[in-house]
Amino acid sequence: MYAWIFRHLPGPTWFKVIEALALIGVAVWALFTWVYPWVQATLELGETSGVG
Numbered sequence: 001m002y003a004w005i006f007r008h009l010p011g012p013t014w015f016k017v018i019e020a021l022a023l024i025g026v027a028v029w030a031l032f033t034w035v036y037p038w039v040q041a042t043l044e045l046g047e048t049s050g051v052g
Contacts, residue, residue, distance in 0.1 A: 005023070009016045040046060 002020075006016055006020060009019045011019070
């Protein structure tokens with residue numbers, strides 16, 4: 001999959017590396033901004049049961 005993405009990015013190799021790093025950064029940002037909070041709220045992760 002990564003090879004397919006890398007082959008389809010435009011430009012020389014050094015620019016492809018920069019583009020790939022930018023894509024990874026955007027993916028991580030999107031996960032932390034939208035996906036992880038939604039999963040935590042949906043699955044009720046981090047909730048303590050008050051046992052004790």
